[in-house]
């Protein structure tokens with residue numbers, strides 16, 4: 249079949265499927281507007297179905313796989329789309345959902361005539377592939393058709409033409425779905441079983457964030473009867489990043505997943521009894537002036553986030569638990585005695601993993617009940633005696649310790665084990681903050697952990713937790729999240745090579761993976777970078793080498809672009825040079841998103857002011873930014889992590905801005921670019937780049 253006739257054939261088939269979708273849309277009928285609750289629920293479901301069908305009507309499918317199953321004599325064409333569509337009368341599947349087991353063949357197939365197989369609910373199903381076809385449908389029209397494999401043709405390997413076409417497109421201000429081009433190594437992660445803590449180390453641009461979001465959509469499909477979107481949660485580094493990724497899940501037909509930052513979540517868990525101490529702004533401290541590696545190692549965040557520190561917290565909780573058991577008998581009225589042994593037997597028969605303060609409350613109630621029943625059994629009636637006994641009961645109950653999380657944490661600062669770990673000034677400051685109802689970011693994990701152990705949570709446990717940029721998490725943070733799950737079901741992703749928050753985050757994955765049994769966890773690496781051109785990746789890999797020998801360079805997809813420019817100018821020319829280059833890029837019209845990355849917030853402000861004065865409209869990103877608008881953006885390099893832009897201009901690649909310890913920061917900056925990267929320096933060029 250020629251390409252033309254294949255195109256015509258697919259156009260006809262497309263029209264046929266679209267007409268089925270239209271029929272089904274018409275059958276849904278008008279919306280219900282009455283008050284009947286049952287009818288409203290039915291209407292809600294119909295509305296969701298309508299929305300799914302409308303999405304399908306714009307782009308019903310993106311791929312076709314001709315699969316010849318087992319003993320069958322002919323291959324069956326399977327059309328794969330974002331949502332399944334069945335024939336309204338026969339129920340025959342016109343489009344298969346990308347998450348269905350058979351669709352895994354589409355992603356896993358890498359060419360060749362060898363038999364293939366997929367896991368179905370009824371066991372493994374084998375067969376052979378005859379055709380793999382990518383189809384690009386836009387607004388119901390077939391735009392493009394690429395056969396990446398045709399059985400019997402001499403070139404048996406699946407080509408990346410379609411992927412390259414998608415990667416070459418320019419980007420707007422939102423991350424988007426990749427269902428049509430998910431790669432084999434990504435698909436494996438997406439389809440990993442639910443009850444695992446899956447760790448993903450991936451180079452910049454390898455699709456970690458995207459893969460994690462697709463994994464959520466997969467889990468909701470695969471375990472529809474066991475997990476709910478409302479009980480899933482995504483942790484991201486800041487609100488702007490959440491805004492940037494917010495489009496992917498709705499595109500995949502998934503809604504209602506909670507998206508938050510660790511800080512926001514922790515403050516909620518602590519029922520807003522604690523606020524962040526604004527003077528502890530760690531971004532300003534760590535990024536606005538040079539800091540050494542040694543300073544990072546000794547940072548309170550590393551110490552308070554460690555498992556050693558957690559041991560100290562656990563020891564404190566254990567000693568507090570021991571004092572829950574009164575040592576003295578309770579004797580509200582002479583001769584009416586409750587011995588410590590009886591009280592102990594009550595406490596020990598309680599569920600031992602129940603939060604400590606809940607056990608305390610239960611114990612106090614039981615003391616009250618015991619007294620009331622003794623009072624009754626002894627047929628006592630004197631109200632004066634009763635009032636006196638009541639006062640004794642109160643006094644006795646008060647001796648059973650009761651703490652808030654902040655009080656217990658403050659008292660922990662006086663423990664010997666903690667004194668050996670933390671410098672005196674850090675301990676004093678921590679105590680002061682606890683008194684004021686404030687905390688530094690590194691105090692949140694221990695505080696939440698203590699809170700959950702003391703009081704538990706009134707929220708349901710999480711079915712699945714996603715942690716993006718997990719290299720910036722401490723083991724203690726992960727532990728605090730683990731307390732919110734019945735069994736581990738997590739996707740934890742990050743890149744150590746982008747670990748610019750090393751003053752708080754991990755330095756090796758083992759710090760996090762060691763928290764889980766081997767059977768409960770999985771570890772994957774993604775080495776291919778899909779974001780940037782080969783030239784940009786080669787350049788960034790050179791910066792990477794500045795981190796030492798133990799680095800993993802990213803492997804590029806074969807997508808060639810323009811060379812990376814490294815340009816020198818005088819200090820007085822710097823700003824005018826930036827505005828001239830950016831104006832040129834804008835006039836060229838090839839880039840939808842352009843970022844100017846400065847080393848500090850202060851330098852970004854100066855650049856932004858200059859652009860405004862030059863009549864170039866740009867947005868300036870600050871540390872508490874809620875949204876990312878696309879277009880031309882000026883952003884401190886440390887806030888650009890996780891984002892991407894068609895073109896990136898690094899405004900200050902000077903040696904005094906990026907010292908030998910700043911390789912991770914510069915690497916983050918360079919790897920934000922998809923198609924174009926330019927670096928400017930006024931003084932000597934940073935030694936992280938070999939000129």
Ligand SMILES: Nc1ncnc2c1ncn2[C@@H]1O[C@H](COP(=O)(O)OP(=O)(O)OP(=O)(O)O)[C@@H](O)[C@H]1O
Nearest residue numbers: 426429430431452453454455456457458778779890
């Ligand atoms: N299989 C794929 N097909 C098409 N595009 C892809 C694929 N995988 C990743 N991409 C694209 O690569 C870019 C990087 O993806 P993403 O931001 O998820 O990577 P990341 O590993 O989280 O990056 P970083 O760590 O640098 O923030 C995005 O534009 C994404 O759409």
